[in-house]
Amino acid sequence: MTQKTFGKKLIEALTIDELIQLLDGLLSSMDKAHIRQMLSNLNNENIKEITSQLLLSDKVTKVVSDNKFLQKWQELWKSWDKYVSELGDEEGEYACQDNHWKAPYFDDTNFTENLENIAEKMLPFLDRISQMQYKETDLFKEALQEVESGIMDYPEWMGAEYSGCYFSEYVTECVVKWAWLNADSVETFLNDLIEIEDSFNIINLDEQGYINCFNELSEKVEKEIYDYITKNKNIPAWKERLHDKYCIWHQLYHNFSSRFDHTSYLETCRNMFHKNWEYGISLIEDCLDNDKLVEAEELSRQTINSFLGREAKKPWNPETSLLISELKSFYNSPNRSIIELMKTWMDITDKINMPSKVNALKLQIVTYENTYEWDKVVSVIEKIDNSSVSGLIEEWKVFCTHSANYQSKNYWVKCLMDATLDKNKNSSWFFKKIKEWLTTLSDNPKELMSQKTNLFALTFDIAELSDLMKKYPSLFKAIYHPLKENPQNPSIxxxxxxxxxxxxxxLLKIFWKKHLLNFLPDPVNVDKANYNAHAKWLAALKEANPKEYQTILTQWKKKHHRRRNLWKAIQEAGI
Structure with a gap:
């Protein structure tokens, strides 16, 4: 039987922390000469090299032996494999079931996040691992193919193969960088990546991961990549990718061509700007550089229409309709590039003497950039010839009116805009129109209900300018402000x-005193015995019309005396 060495005995007898303490004590008592002497007696070059760097070098550095490095690398793959091994099990970690009566589904989000976390740790290992003659050239390709196979192993009724598996940048960077480190040429690198992509049916890689890897390459290598793709761009695999505006290869190649072949870059822009409106900007800039103003003006029109997704047969004209109306529900916030494009277009039309279009574009820019800042729009309107844009001004008012409406057209906001913009109308006209509107609501209960949110909004806004809220505080607990978060409320x-x-x-005080009863809900109509709304409206009625309040209270006591929750809510409301 082989006798155990002293080192083996120590490992068995002491914890790691205790071994560390022992080594620190022993080594601190030895000078460098003694350490060198000790290392020379060892028959292990790896130990000699690593220990010498750690103990004998004057430089502070983090050193890990190849064996230790490889051990950590293999531990990362063990973690990767552990997650992948869970795939295909309908009761496993990635089979998610929201409710017991619903069928489970593949939780691709948690799965990809777990592998992304491992891939992030793997990335710093790749260079050194490849230098250690680690010859698994298809390492990540095979690893992801195993992922696909695992997903396909789920029962068909889970539909996992239809959900897709979208990896983010770290897994993608590992795939691309490993392909580069193991390729003997640009041609091999690119063909390997195409082969990897084509081998996936479910897995999708991340654009940013590609970009991060390509940004690390030298300009010389990027030029080689560009030249190779150019040479092979008519091969089906490349042709398909280069003609797809969403494909990362199209984006990379287009970026390369802007640096290495400007003529080819402009040709691609011309061929594809109807699919990607941003390509039109480069064409316009090129025309301006060559003093081709008429062509630049036409390209500006076409580029905006590409942005709108309009067909060539039905182009948008800035003189006949507002851009914000064309965008409709897709308009959330202004696109800065579109603003700059319209400014450029306006400058072009000014240089080629198209005054009506210049005026239209000035209005288009301000209504697109500051739709709900009425004073900014008016400042432009006051500086331009209104005769050529009167239809656009009216369209802007209608657009704002619809944006300030929840149930039906907001009449009073339109009147407010007319009273301020039209020189023939004033405050007296506005007062008259609102009085007529309130009379219409008063005479038509159905219309009153359809316009209630617009009435609420007016009530809240007038309360900002008067003592209305002080007079009827309970009313403002019963109603709500539908325009409170509306971006144009400050302008209103x-x-x-x-x-x-x-x-x-x-006027509003009289109106609410007369019609508050119209909004008081009947206790018969209640959801889950919640009478809070009934109590709030009753409190508001008491403030505005005490006599009517007493009548309703008497009726409710007779008819609804058994509704305990109703009277509890009324009591809690302090009535």
């Missing part, structure tokens, strides 16, 4: 001040 308030909106307060 500002223009109400301009038109002496506070003068409407007495």
């Amino acid at each position: 308030l500002k223009w109400l001040k301009k038109t002496d909106g506070a003068a409407l307060a007495p």
